[in-house]
Amino acid sequence: MTELIQTSQVQEHGATRIPDDDEPVLACTFGIQVSAVDDMESDLYFQRKEGTDSLWMEAEPRYRSESITAPTHGSAKNACKRLFKAHIRKPQRCESITRLISPGLLSASDYQSAFEEVLLEVDHEESFLEGYPVIACKFWLSIIVDNIDAVLYFQRDGITDSVWVKTEYDYGADPITAPTRGSAKRACKRLFKEHIRQHGGYQFPGKLISAELLSAWSYRSALKEVVHEIDENKRQADQHRHAEIVEAARALRLRPEPSGDSPNNWIAKCPGGPHSIMVAPTSNEFGCGYCRIKGGPDILREFANR
Numbered sequence: 098m099t100e101l102i103q104t105s106q107v108q109e110h111g112a113t114r115i116p117d118d119d120e121p122v123l124a125c126t127f128g129i130q131v132s133a134v135d136d137m138e139s140d141l142y143f144q145r146k147e148g149t150d151s152l153w154m155e156a157e158p159r160y161r162s163e164s165i166t167a168p169t170h171g172s173a174k175n176a177c178k179r180l181f182k183a184h185i186r187k188p189q190r191c192e193s194i195t196r197l198i199s200p201g202l203l204s205a206s207d208y209q210s211a212f213e214e215v216l217l218e219v220d221h222e223e224s225f226l227e228g229y230p231v232i233a234c235k236f237w238l239s240i241i242v243d244n245i246d247a248v249l250y251f252q253r254d255g256i257t258d259s260v261w262v263k264t265e266y267d268y269g270a271d272p273i274t275a276p277t278r279g280s281a282k283r284a285c286k287r288l289f290k291e292h293i294r295q296h297g298g299y300q301f302p303g304k305l306i307s308a309e310l311l312s313a314w315s316y317r318s319a320l321k322e323v324v325h326e327i328d329e330n331k332r333q334a335d336q337h338r339h340a341e342i343v344e345a346a347r348a349l350r351l352r353p354e355p356s357g358d359s360p361n362n363w364i365a366k367c368p369g370g371p372h373s374i375m376v377a378p379t380s381n382e383f384g385c386g387y388c389r390i391k392g393g394p395d396i397l398r399e400f401a402n403r
């Protein structure tokens with residue numbers, strides 16, 4: 098118990114005394130393991146005073162831990178749970194708290210969920226270190242006219258970060274990877290955006306079902322940011338609407354339109370089958386990977402009239 102410091106200023110907290118607004122209130126009493134054999138009772142106190150919330154632990158005989166403090170925010174109950182989680186997060190504290198003896202400002206369910214939430218964070222961190230995948234979020238993936246359940250996974254192995262999407266039908270798309278950079282949450286959002294860009298032509302994430310590593314806010318802002326990019330790309334590519342290759346595709350009734358994945362490129366119906374051709378106004382060429390053909394406006398006219 099190195100975090101406990103001896104003090105002679107422990108106050109008496111009589112059961113009949115009603116504390117003032119800014120006086121410490123008992124958050125709960127729990128058992129702590131001091132040594133391998135010793136289990137003792139410890140009181141957790143919460144105090145809201147002069148714009149600061151603090152939380153500390155007091156135990157017999159005359160021990161008081163350092164306080165965890167934060168600017169006053171939200172209800173006392175919520176602030177107390179938030180500070181308790183910060184208390185648990187401190188190294189070596191997790192094992193030292195053994196059981197809840199009696200709840201107070203901190204209810205039994207808040208006490209329990211504080212542990213569960215911190216353990217989940219620890220699981221995430223350890224998973225990254227060991228290179229195991231963690232669930233970033235679950236959502237509906239819109240594929241043409243259907244919605245299917247999808248799960249976004251994130252993995253950090255110390256060298257690279259990756260994300261991939263698994264669905265009930267398992268499309269087996271390749272993971273999006275990048276060198277490890279920044280926090281896991283930010284890396285996850287960055288790679289998720291890249292995933293949307295690469296698959297945006299035929300599938301798009303829809304309603305969020307549950308947020309885990311990727312928060313609901315990050316999920317929504319990732320979608321919004323990519324949609325904005327696509328709109329901006331289309332707007333810029335539209336400046337090429339009179340390019341010769343675009344005019345040729347239009348004259349052949351191939352319905353050319355900006356692709357949205359770059360500020361230049363267009364797509365159009367392929368004359369050779371039910372798929373799209375790439376139309377590049379800057380090089381005045383079209384190309385179809387399926388039909389293995391590419392060339393300028395003359396080749397496109399010849400291909401379409403075959």
Ligand SMILES: [Zn+2]
Nearest residue numbers: 367369385388
């Ligand atoms: Zn084709």
